[in-house]
Amino acid sequence: MGIKSFQGKRTTTNTKESEPILVSDYMTRNLITFKEEQPIEEVIETLIKYKISGGPVVNEKNELIGIISEGDCMKQISESRYHNLPVDKNNTVKKAMITSVETIDGNMNIFDAANKFLESKRRRFPIVENGKLVGQISQKDVLKAAMKLKSNTWK
Template identity: 70%
Template sequence: MGIISFQGARTKVKKQDNTPIKVSDYMTRNLITFSPKQSVMEVMETLIKNKISGGPVVNERNELLGVISEGDCIKQLNESRYYNMPIDDANVERFMAKDVDTIDGNVSIFDAANKFLESKRRRFPILENGKLVGQISQKDVMKAALEMKGQNWRDV
């Protein structure tokens, strides 16, 4: 008489994909950008309308020149009040941050998370061949982590 097994049918275990999830997989490609000659008032309207806290400043060749944020706009408001100058005359070029950290779209999402922790920044522009192609935010990194919740992160 043969051996009877009560184990039942085995389902195949899915092999985990250990390919690193890259920044380019989660970056935002459709960005709201600003030009250096644009008025700060127009930037404030755009930030409020689109519920964003800042955006890249690019030239006509889509080369990154800087970033303008809510904080930069607040600085302008404060300055215009202090010097009693009309706010309409202020342009982005004068108030944008020009020293901008970028991140490579090919780095892993974990390297991006580490860079966010080290820099205290909320977003990083991504360039390819000197042109702006996207942006990764802390929220994008969190979305990636939620989608990976079943994986062993040490192997990624």
């Protein structure tokens, strides 16, 4: 009788379908947000204190109305210095924020979100559900997801 198998006894392996890794699994839900009537100086202090590069601007109903970044604040400072004036105390978030905000769906696959980051050159995307701000995903959150996936499945 000949040898039937060189591999030894074969065991059945439970190959589990890999579940998609969603944006909602890695997004930040506890956000630092800003109001449009806040002074720019207050925003700058908050950005420095919490070591963040920007944040969403919401109204009293927690609806996303804009986003403000370090760059937006720097523009305000630069304009003041260009005209040799102190930073205007009446400069508010409303004057500096970007109102055309691109959002992404919390049910989007994290790798699709990574591609969206690469295409748009943005550092963060807010996530809105039913008109309300529910979270934000950053490039760093996508990197964390990739590292977690690597430790679980990649060799």
